[in-house]
Amino acid sequence: MTAIPSVVQLAYGDLPEGWDIQKLKFFATIRTSNVDKTVSDDEIPVELCNYTDVYYNDRIVPSMEFMRGSATAAEIRKFRLQFGQVIITKDSEGWDDIGIPALVTEDMPGVLCGYHLAIFDPTNKLDGNYLSWLCRSAPLNNQFKTAANGVTRFGLGQHAMKNAYIALPPIKTQRRIAAFLDEKTARIDALIEKKRALLDRLAEKRQALITQTVTKGLDAGVQMKPSGLNWLGEIPEHWNVRRLRFFMACRTINGLYKPKEQFDNSGVPFIQMGEAFRSESFQGGTEDRVLATEDEVKQWGLHEGDFLIARRSLVFDGSGKSVRIESISEPHLFESSMIRLRIKNPEKYSRFLSYYFQSQVGRAFFLAITKQVTISGIDSQQLKNIPTLLPPAKEAHDISNFLMDAERRFGEIVQRIETSVVRLKEYRSALITTVVNGESLPN
The missing domain is CATH 3.90.220.20 (DNA methylase specificity domains)
Structure with a gap:
């Protein structure tokens, strides 16, 4: 043997x-x-x-x-x-x-x-x-x-x-082990599914809170008026509806195409689609760097408060997704599937617009201008005409702070649930190994 x-x-x-x-x-x-x-x-x-x-x-x-x-x-x-x-x-x-x-x-x-x-x-x-x-x-x-x-x-x-x-x-023991693991893992899987369902409900609640706050404000007793747009309904009486171009500091610009020979570890960070949209804000962290001229960095570089908008996507829902650029330690460029949107007075309205773009209303306006062919896409000219809400600057600031605090609370809850899911999966794997090794046999 x-x-x-x-x-x-x-x-x-x-x-x-x-x-x-x-x-x-x-x-x-x-x-x-x-x-x-x-x-x-x-x-x-x-x-x-x-x-x-x-x-x-x-x-x-x-x-x-x-x-x-x-x-x-x-x-x-x-x-x-x-x-x-x-x-x-x-x-x-x-x-x-x-x-x-x-x-x-x-x-x-x-x-x-x-x-x-x-x-x-x-x-x-x-x-x-x-x-x-x-x-x-x-x-x-x-x-x-x-x-x-x-x-x-x-x-x-x-x-x-x-x-x-x-x-x-022995074959009888094999069958007893299999039946035991069928039952035990089914219970674990059911608990994992409940936690995932809870994460889905939290995501829905977060989306609803953002939508309610950026369209109705923080004062439940405020006088309302018709917005003139079906998707918006009524808005606070002292708010205005403006086209997105009202907020823009300069024209939109599509990202850069860089050939493979210009990818170089000594170059400038180059943001790809998957890296940009990992979350609703970008704080740095790219896999690729590219060689770039001073003029390219000047023209396509990103500033804090800028937005990157998904110009095209393989899936319809991905089109028009937005990410706000946070403070970054060095110049960054971005690839051609995205549009840069630069806002006037970003310290006043950039965070509010970030939440507005994430809201159900904002997403509906973005998807309404998405062209569906082989790849879903957005025309930057149409992007400028998306209806956007304009509260007073202080109120926009207060709304942003309120939602940032809510985001932190949501994030803490989500982290706890995700950690418990990871631990359940680890327990499931350990249980399987322990039982099939005979270390803990079912009765």
Whole structure:
């Protein structure tokens, strides 16, 4: 018998009596799928269980919506889904996404395992549900991750999967462990979902508070008047409606296009779309720097109180998103998918406008001028004509301070909830590993 590597022994620890450590290939048939998404007229129509179906689901069930595809008769015999199989992700852009499993709950002869996945077909000595939990446990999952090869894309070969070591208790114990983990993790997952739902409700409450405050003000007893715009409704009597160009200190300007040869670590920070819209304010932190002339920095540089507006987006809701530039320690440039908006008297109105742009009303005005073609986009000329509210400068300042305080309170609550979600996930992972290692067996 081949000696078990010490790193594997250490990972599994001291197993209970009657348990063993064995190579997976002795207890499961392992196949990697070559069924692609191409539909051919000379093949048989099928449905495909693809990478995302496995990645986002613990179980593969018949009620799922699968992609339409085609396959040969030989492929159908080899890769059709059957009860008790475990499908894992074998290819990924990140090594940490390798070996994620999903259990097949029923025979599905018309559904095939798609490309970038592998099928584990257990023998009668290995329970499929137990195997799916094994794949989530650190000792086995880490073997998959470390065996994956690649730089920009990682792949797990059949040899590594077949020769991975598993903890193997008696079959009755396997089933008891699987049933226990089904129940316990379902409770944990339900609690995580409740916390995520609470985060969604907090986000809705935050949005509602911003919208109410920037359109109605802080004084509940103030006299109101019609705004003349359906989306705005009534506004405080002493407020005015102005086009956005009223606030502008200069014309809008689209960002710079910089070719690859001008990217240089000694250059000026260059803000990309994903970096700009991580939150509603930008305080620095870019991955890229570019070579730039003094004139380019002068023309496209950013000041505190400026706004960057998403000029185009792959998704409709992303168009017109805004971010306010906070204090930054050095000049920054921005890429061509964004528009810079510079405000007169930013100390008076920039923060108020930031909240107005985030409000439901502000977003509605931005989306109303978005052109939907292949990529959603905004015309900077139309941007200047977006209706904007103008309260007195002191009131705008008070509203901004009120919302900043509310943001801090929301942020503290959100942070506590997100921390508890992380801890629940860590507990879930630790529980799986502890139980499948036999350290804490269910009664």
